[in-house]
Amino acid sequence: MRPLDWIVLLGTLGFIVIYGIWKTRGSKDIEGYLKGDNSMKWWTIGLSIMATQASAITFLSTPGQAYEDGMRFVQFYFGLPIAMVIISITVIPIFYRLKVYTAYEFLENRFDLKTRSLAAVLFLIQRGLAAGITIYAPAIILSTMLGWSLTATIMVIGLVVIAYTMSGGTKAVSVTQKQQMAVMMGGMIIAGFMVVRYLPENVSFGEAVAVAGKMGKMNVVDFSWDWKTSWNDRYNFWSGITGGLFLSLSYFGTDQSQVARYLGGKSIAESRLGLLFNGLLKIPMQFIILFIGVMVFVFYQFNQPPVFFNEGTKSKVYATAHADELRSLESKYNDIFEQKQQAVHGLVDALKTEDEAAIAAAQEQVNAYTSAGKQVREEVKGVIQKAVPDAETKDTDYVFISFIMKYLPAGLVGLLLAVILSAAMSSTASELNALASTSVIDIYKRSVQQDGSPIHYVKASKLFTVGWGFIAILFATYASLLDNLIQAVNIIGSIFYGTILGIFLVAFYLKRIKGNAVFYGAILAEAVVLYCYFFTDIAFLWFNVIGCVAVVIFGFILQALIGKKEKELVA
């Protein structure tokens, strides 16, 4: 990194953190600390919701995903606007009427204390683990690409987030997220302009998009459905609109890291507008990030891409007996690229003439070279696996950061790194804030120390923020000792998310089912999910649906049995 990059990076992050601490100094009571004095306007809420959802991995992985798989990932978000409308109509008025601090507090009003505590504990387990990953995932990529120490990167991200989240609570999280979101979107749009600017002079923007289309990257929407195969296809219109709806309902309606964002609103109207703002802008935002990834793909049709984007892993292979094998494959890949480049220029010329036959012929030639290149990349991954058995062979997360480091000018590299670190900090801050508020409000204040002073609970919230922060740092530091860590955390999340969503669905929509029925129903549902995990081959994403449906079914059955017994007792 050059000095100008350091100035931009430290200046941007330093300004955001200091501004956040200064702007929110002196929160004296729990209302101010955990709900930001209910003073947030809709644009702060909306940006805060978007910043919480956009973690660093969003900005690192999404362009890489588009590079590999095209635009179709955007369909994953089609259910989100519908979820925003449903939550605005049903959930927000209830939370406001009951003046809750956390989503789980509502469950005591609707059911009883044990159901509230069960949901809170399930949330703390899954979000506590996820907070570690939110720090670890970008830290491993940044440390590899920049040559920084992994532990130092984790400590810097973690300690800075703890400092401002502890200092100003919910308001500090939302205020800093507003600035972070501006940096993120501004930085990404500038990066997009730069990629287009770096295309060859004889290739216009329209031709670049046409080349991407001819190479199968402009596959934004897919309405097709096959009853046998489409269930396995993660990204099509139908899975996006249904699966995305369920996922968004549980994430925005029951996950405290998001609920806290809109509970800090000045009024119901401000909170609703914040959520609807997210419903309007989330899909265009994802579209832009994916499109930048597609433009990076087009850029690499005219400029030599590395055979493997993770330079750190490549260096490790060069230090083994497999180095010559890798060198030979690299040279083969470069030769294919030389030939492919001529074919791509041929495709651009054909597109200029609008001659369909010439376009089809050029397209066929380009696709043949692309397949040959892909084949070599697979062989490279095989060599990496042989040389460094525990190395990650998926390199899509490194595509965008590799482009930034190699091609962007001084200053912009610092800005883009500020984008990635801002995203890491914004989502971690929301998580720590939510973990602290759930620990204090749902466990400590409710079941341990009920008669403390407001100052006492603010102090307790600060201590819990620091405590959860250090647990997250510790987990992130030792995360590399576990295999398939991200998948492991996703599995843990899916094991609990379905049950939590089921409890909330019953609470909102099935008034006949009461506390005991839903509590024991949730425990049975969790047992079913655990059975599926240990004794079946069902894909873990389905645990969300199974857990949710099981809570509803067991709730109905148990309520019928309990109701019958009560009638007998009365008689």
Added chain:
Amino acid sequence: MKNYHPVDEEPPTEKPPFFKTWKGMYWLVLGNLAFMVVLFYVITKFYE
């Protein structure tokens, strides 16, 4: 412990900007989704 309130009781809220009722606002979000799906479909077909 707080009292339980029936969930179908709609509390009074401010009007949304630009619309007379919240329904208009919700239709704006859903309409925007529909518009984007159609736009993306056109883009997909155009560049296929």
